[in-house]
Amino acid sequence: MTEPAARLSRKELWAAIRTERAALVEDLAALDPAQWTVTSLCDRWTVEDVVAHLTTAATTGRVRWIRSVLAARFDFDLHNDRGIAEHRGASPAETLDRFRAVVADTTAASGHTPAWLGEVVVHAQDIRRPLGLPRLPGIAALTAVAEFFVGRDFTVPGKTAAAGLRLEATDGPFRHGDGPLVRGTTEALTMALAGRGSCCDDLEGPGVTTLRARAAPTGG
Template identity: 40%
Template sequence: MARSALWSLIHAERRRLHDQVRPLAAEQWQTPALVGSWTLEETIAHLTAGAEQSMAAWLRSVFSARFDFERHKERGVATRIGATPDETLARYERAIRNTRRAAGPLMAALGEVLIHGEEIRRPVGIAAQVPADTAATTLRWFARHDFTEYSRSRAKGLRLVADDADTVIGGGDEVYGPALTLLLALAGRPVRPGELRGSGAAVLIDRGGAEWKPQR
């Protein structure tokens, strides 16, 4: 995919997420995100950090954190939380059209907004409404790469079938489901009972556990 087309998808999904969460009440922003220790507000601040940082700023942050990437991420969140959730969301909105990428492949940036977007949407019952083709494009990339997530390793030996996007990846025991749900599972995020089906569904869900590590 051309770089300009990929940036268009990233910007569209950032905007979609913003518009979907804008009606949330202040107390809803303090809801725990789907995984980890962050609230919904902290998760949107993390997305802001990713959209704002240049490579130089990212490197300065990582060096000053002594390559402790969790500390690096926590500081990025802390510096982008506003006095109110509205302020936090306003800063995210200002970053939507940015075309900075601090580190890593650009496709990973699309995955970041889709995956973290679901970490925000799902706890408060917001339907994703992400186009199936966008989710399937991202799914195909994550199924081929272990970048920040063991997504390629989780997909090993499985035939992933996105039943909303006419997309089939790999071979082995079959896992059926929406492309976005398959992407979440590859990224180690929990999915709802029954969202994934097939003889390989339990395997993929088990590999999504926080303690799972691929066999080397």
């Protein structure tokens, strides 16, 4: 299992969320117009769509989330698309301004704070990887998210993805499970647990084939 020292308090998790949002804002501010239209690792979404989705996540509390899901009749693609339409600006600059304005917000649809750290950590890499941007989330943040993902199927089916596998990070304390080994950076392991199958290219070990097969395409 992940070493206890890697676990963050709720206060530390929210601080990490602010840090990762601010880092993404810095990266986004340097993009040219064409880069905003690049397809992200979320199948249906461009870079700009993902940013609008992150603004939605940062401004949607429990009651509003429930109302939106009910209005969409539990069609989560529709629920997400409506949020993107609401928070996407008339231009990439406006979309970025809207995201920048919520960097410090602590609104969330549930009290599962590691999940909302995972939201920004994973989606930031959904943007950075296709664009070739080198920045990585902090190891403490990545480890907290990986630990949360393998513990339950919540925002992503991470527990199911990790079942029967031994996961080992090469750059941090994350360790989980028993079985065929999957070894690589904490970032690549976290992204694979989040269903980003292409990130399995950065992993090694006899369990990679199994993990890749479990990584379903994702739109959010």
